[in-house]
Amino acid sequence: MKYNNRQQTLLAQEFVDVLSIERNLGEKTLYAYKNDVDNMIRWIDLRHYDDLNDETVMMYFLYLQNEIELSCRSIRRKYVSIRQYCDFLNKTLEMNEVFFKFSSRKFQIPRNLPKTLSKAEIQSLIASVTAEFQNVSSDYHRRLCIRNMCIIELLFCLGLRIGEIAALDIEDYNREECSVLIHGKGKKERMLFISSPVVCQKLNHWLITRLEMNPQDSAMFVNKSGGRLSIFSIENIFYKYRELSKINPHSTPHFLRHSFATQLLNNGANIRDVQELMGHNSIVTTQIYTEVSLNRKREVLMKYNGRNFMNTV
Structure with a gap:
């Protein structure tokens, strides 16, 4: 098709508007x-260039790959976006243009195993918040400790993303049922149950303490001014106790989410259930945790490996 900058700019905005309506995607x-x-x-x-066609698209992806040397992951994402845009052009302009003569397999993403914390490290992390709480010297720091304790607990107990923690409102928590409504990626919601009575007690304690911080809205976790706690503040809270507990210095809050999923599988949970608890769209995303679930592998091999039942030395 002939390239026209004004036309393409308008069509690009229309493409995003259609995505927003049809797929209910998140702002980011x-x-x-x-x-x-x-x-x-x-x-x-x-x-x-005068044309937007398969040659132009090929040249653009060669530019991404060879000139600015983007990672496979970044190029693969752009492939998905631009391919969907080109499909939108064909549908909107009633064309049958072939824009792509190569597949996304050209940009294979190396699979990195999810990084986790050991059970001892998680216990040490939680204990570091408890230790600080027991030695606070003011009401102000007492309130912060109770808040931080709940954040660390929920990151692991429910395997939440930091954005999901930040988005929590007090009405999302059902105290009687110990359930929490999670607002996940892509505006998808899921209901989770806090199975640990200790965590429920801490969260109930925080809801009372929260009122002392003069909350400005319904945010579950607030800062010292009473406003909603940001994802950056939640990250900093994790990093503070990471240093205090002397666990893996390279760990991030997401390590707790990975640990949550891995331990579920280690303890015998069904992968479909883990997919639902994690809020994954596809089970393929969840399956990567089976690679680090060593206890589960050991159990299967000990129970079913044919060599175990042979008497040959």
Whole structure:
């Protein structure tokens, strides 16, 4: 098709609007789609190409790969965004243009195993908050400790993302049932149950303490000014107790989420159940945790490996 900058700019915005309506994607995901398409449009414009076709698209991806040397993961994401945009162009403009003559297999993403914390490290992390709470010297620090204790507990107990922690409101928590409504990625919601009575007690204690911090809205976790705690503040809370507990110095809050999933599988949970608890769209995402679930592998091999039942020395 003939390239026209004004037309493409308008179509790119329409593409994002359609995605927002049809797929109910989150704001950050929509921004990523728009950014990927806009960058290609700018690249075509700067090079004064007359056509948007399979050759132009191929040249753009060679540029991403060879000139600016983007990672496989970044190129693969742009492939998905731009391919969907091109499909949108064909549908909207009633064309049958072939924009891609290569597949995403060209950009295979190396699979990295999820990084976890050991049971001892998690216990040490939780204990570091408890120890600080027992030695606080003011009401202000007492309130912060109770809040931080609940955040660390929920990161592991429910395997939450830091964004999900930040998005929690007090009405999302049902005290009688010890259940929490989680607002996940892509505006998807899931209901989780706090199975640990200790964690429930800590959260109930926090709800009373929270009122002392003059909350400005319904946010579950608030800062010293009473406003909603940001994801960056939650990260910093984790890093503080990471240092105090002297666990893996490279660990992040997401290590607790990985540990949650891995321990569920180690303890015999069904992978479909883990998928639902984690809020994964696809079981393929969840399956990577089976690679680090050594206890489960050991149990299966000890129980079913045919060599175990042979008497041959």
